[in-house]
Amino acid sequence: DLGTLVAQYYQWKKHFPRVEPFYAVKCNPDRAIVKTLARLGANFDCASRNEINLVLGASRELGLEKTPEIIFANPCKPRTHIIEAVCKGVRMMTFDNVDEVEKCAKISKKIELILRIITDDSGSQCRLSSKFGAPKARWRVLLAAAKRYGLAVVGVSFHVGSGCRDSSRYDLALKDAKELFEMAERDYGFEMKILDIGGGFPGETHSLWNPVDIIDPTVKRINGEMVETVIDDQLDDVEEAEDEDDKKEGLEKDFDGDESKPLMFFQDIADHVSPKIDEIFPISTNVRVIAEPGRYLVAASCTLVASVTSVRNNAIGEGEEILGISDKVAAKGLDSLTRGEEREIVDSQSNPEHAVIGTIVEELQSYSKLYTSQNLVQQEVDVWTDKSDVGMLEAPDPSEVHDAFREQSHTAEGMSLGIIAECLEEVDRPRSMSISSLNNSRSRSNSIETSKGVTGLEEDFMNSVLSIAAAGEAAVSGVVIQAVADSAPYQDDFAYYLNDGVYGAFNNLMFDHASVRPRLLRNTPSKSHRVVVVNDESQQQFCLEDTDDDEDNHNRNNNDLFSSTIFGPTCDSIDVISRSVLLPKLAIGDWLYFQNMGAYTCAAASDFNGFTPTNKFYVCSMQPEEFDIDGQ
Ligand SMILES: Cc1ncc(COP(=O)(O)O)c(C=O)c1O
Known part of the structure; x- marks a missing residue:
C-alpha cells in the first residue's frame, strides 16, 4: 500500500523536521517503494552496488531533476563496489576500521568518510553493534589513519539496533557523537558536518488498505473506488485513536511493571530524540542531520x-x-x-x-x-x-x-x-x-x-x-x-x-x-x-x-x-x-x-523446496496529492 508509505514519510517530516531520511534500501528493495520515496524527495542508504544501481535506475526512470543522494552505509565494502559507487558519483561512505580507510584511499581521495561508532543496542529487535561500529578507544587511531591517507572525515554515524523501542539509547549515542565531532575538529582539523543517527525506528502500524475490504461484493477492483471506503474507515480510526493510545499505554505499564521502561512507538521516540539533537547539535552549528530509516517507512506498507x-x-x-x-x-x-x-x-x-x-x-x-x-x-x-x-x-x-x-x-x-x-x-x-x-x-x-x-x-x-x-x-x-x-x-x-x-x-x-x-x-x-x-x-x-x-x-x-x-x-x-x-x-x-509485513520479508525470501517467492500487488489507499508536506 503505497499510501501507507507516503503517510509514514510525511509523519517522519512532521516529527523529525530537521532529520533527512535516507531510506535503507536493504529493508525492502522493491522498485515501487524506491520510486515512491524518490518521488517524495527521500535520499537513500545503500549497502551494495546493486542497491546503488537500483536507486539510480529508479530515479532515472522517474526523470527526477535532482538525483537522490546516496550514503554507502556499509562499513566493510567490497573493493569493486566502492569503485562502482565512486564512478556513479557516490561520495559519502561509512567506515569503522583502518583497512577500510586504506581501501577507500587507494580508490579515490574524493570519498567522504563517516565514522560509524558503537552504541548500546540492547533492547532492540535486531542488534548490530556486535558486527559494526568503532569503540571509543579506537576513534583516534581511525581519525589519524584518515589523516594519513588524505581522506576527509566529515561526520559520525551510529545505529541503535533495528526495531529500537527505547529512546534513551539515542541519548548516549548523541553524546558520543558530539565528543567525536569535537575530537575530530580540534585534534585532527576535520570539518565535521554530518550527523547520521541511523535507523532502528519501529514502523508497525496498519495499512489503510485492509484486505477485509476485498470481500465487499460491490467492490470489484482494488483501486480508485477503494479510496472512499478507506477514508470512512480512517475517520473511525481517528475517533478511536485517543482511546486506543490510552489502552496501549495501560497495557505497557501493566506488563512492564515499575522497573522496566515501556516499549515505545515511533512518535514517542521522535519526540524525545528531535529536541535532544537540537540541544546537543544546535541548529546554529549547521550540522546536517540525516537518518537511515528502513522498517519505519515500509513495515506497515505491506500486508x-x-x-x-x-x-x-x-x-x-x-x-x-x-x-x-x-x-x-x-x-x-x-x-x-x-x-x-x-x-x-x-x-x-x-x-x-x-x-x-x-x-x-x-x-x-x-x-x-x-x-x-x-x-x-x-x-x-x-x-x-x-x-x-x-x-x-x-x-x-x-x-x-x-x-x-x-x-x-x-x-x-x-x-x-x-x-x-x-x-x-x-x-x-x-x-x-x-x-x-x-x-x-x-x-x-x-x-x-x-x-x-x-x-x-x-x-x-x-x-x-x-x-x-x-x-x-x-x-x-x-x-x-x-x-x-x-x-x-x-x-x-x-x-x-x-x-x-x-x-x-x-x-x-x-x-x-x-x-x-x-x-x-x-x-x-x-x-x-x-x-x-x-x-x-x-x-x-x-x-x-x-x-x-x-x-x-x-x-x-x-x-x-x-x-x-x-x-x-x-x-x-x-x-x-x-x-x-x-x-x-x-x-x-x-x-x-x-499486517506489517513490509520490513525484512521479501528482501531475503528464497525459493527453497521449489516454492516461488511471494507475488506483489500494489494499491494506494491514499493519493499522494492528499498529503501536504507541512503535515496537514
Ligand atoms: C547501516 C544500517 N542503516 C540502516 C538500517 C535500517 O535499520 P531499520 O530498518 O531498523 O531502520 C540498517 C539495518 O540493518 C543498517 O544496517
Whole structure:
C-alpha cells in the first residue's frame, strides 16, 4: 500500500523536521517503494552496488531533476563496489576500521568518510553493534589513519539496533557523537558536518488498505473506488485513536511493571530524540542531520495474504490435561523469574566461567522477554486497531469456546505459552533449553571443567550452553523459537499449511526476530469467490471472481475458536509461522492475512523446496496529492 508509505514519510517530516531520511534500501528493495520515496524527495542508504544501481535506475526512470543522494552505509565494502559507487558519483561512505580507510584511499581521495561508532543496542529487535561500529578507544587511531591517507572525515554515524523501542539509547549515542565531532575538529582539523543517527525506528502500524475490504461484493477492483471506503474507515480510526493510545499505554505499564521502561512507538521516540539533537547539535552549528530509516517507512506498507493449502486435525484426546495460564500472569511471571536470574548472574560474576554462561543466559532472557513483550504489545495494537476481526481478536466468550480449547493452556490472546509455563513450574525433568533448568544446573555445577562428573542434566545443560554460544547472537532468537517448537508438550488442535513460510516472506521470523499475527480474511461471501489477478492494460490489479463452486461446507457464522499452528509449505520443521493461535476452523482455500509485513520479508525470501517467492500487488489507499508536506 503505497499510501501507507507516503503517510509514514510525511509523519517522519512532521516529527523529525530537521532529520533527512535516507531510506535503507536493504529493508525492502522493491522498485515501487524506491520510486515512491524518490518521488517524495527521500535520499537513500545503500549497502551494495546493486542497491546503488537500483536507486539510480529508479530515479532515472522517474526523470527526477535532482538525483537522490546516496550514503554507502556499509562499513566493510567490497573493493569493486566502492569503485562502482565512486564512478556513479557516490561520495559519502561509512567506515569503522583502518583497512577500510586504506581501501577507500587507494580508490579515490574524493570519498567522504563517516565514522560509524558503537552504541548500546540492547533492547532492540535486531542488534548490530556486535558486527559494526568503532569503540571509543579506537576513534583516534581511525581519525589519524584518515589523516594519513588524505581522506576527509566529515561526520559520525551510529545505529541503535533495528526495531529500537527505547529512546534513551539515542541519548548516549548523541553524546558520543558530539565528543567525536569535537575530537575530530580540534585534534585532527576535520570539518565535521554530518550527523547520521541511523535507523532502528519501529514502523508497525496498519495499512489503510485492509484486505477485509476485498470481500465487499460491490467492490470489484482494488483501486480508485477503494479510496472512499478507506477514508470512512480512517475517520473511525481517528475517533478511536485517543482511546486506543490510552489502552496501549495501560497495557505497557501493566506488563512492564515499575522497573522496566515501556516499549515505545515511533512518535514517542521522535519526540524525545528531535529536541535532544537540537540541544546537543544546535541548529546554529549547521550540522546536517540525516537518518537511515528502513522498517519505519515500509513495515506497515505491506500486508501478506496467504492461502491454506493443507489442513491437519490434531485435536487432543479427552483427559489430557495441560497447565493453563493467562498471558499477563505468564508475562509477569517470566519477568520476575528472569529478574531473579539476573540476581544470580550478578552473584556469579566472580567466577569467569559463570560470567560467560551468565552472559549467554542473560542474552536468552532478554530475547525471550523482548519477544514476549513485543508479542503482547503487537497483539494489543491489533485488538484495538481492527475491530473487524472480533472473532479472533477479542477474548472469546467462554461459553462459546470449544471444549478442547478450554482444557488446554491457551490464553484469550492465543499466545504460545508452553515454554513460559515450563519456566513457572518447578522443573524436575531435564529440559535442556528451559530457563529454569539452566538456572538449576548452573547453581549445582561450579564450572565447565567440573561438569565431567556431573549428572546427565548438567551435561545437557553445558552442551546446550556451548551450542548456543556457538550459534552466535544472530541465531539466538531462532534457537529459542526452535526450542519452543521442539519441546512443545502438545500439539495444537489444527495445523494449517500456507503457501508462504519462513523460507519465503516469513523469513523475518528468523532473521528479524519478528512475531506475526495471522488474521482470517473473514466474511468471504463464500469459498466460491477467489481472488484473481486481472491484467488491465498496463496495470495489474486483482478482484473477486465467482467460481460457482458451492463446496463451502464450513459454517462461517460458527464462532468456535481452536488452537492452531500455522506452518509454511516446505518440509523443514523450522518452517513454523505461528503456534497456538486461536482461529476458527479453516478449510483448504481459506485465506489468512498478516499486517506489517513490509520490513525484512521479501528482501531475503528464497525459493527453497521449489516454492516461488511471494507475488506483489500494489494499491494506494491514499493519493499522494492528499498529503501536504507541512503535515496537514
Ligand atoms: C547501516 C544500517 N542503516 C540502516 C538500517 C535500517 O535499520 P531499520 O530498518 O531498523 O531502520 C540498517 C539495518 O540493518 C543498517 O544496517
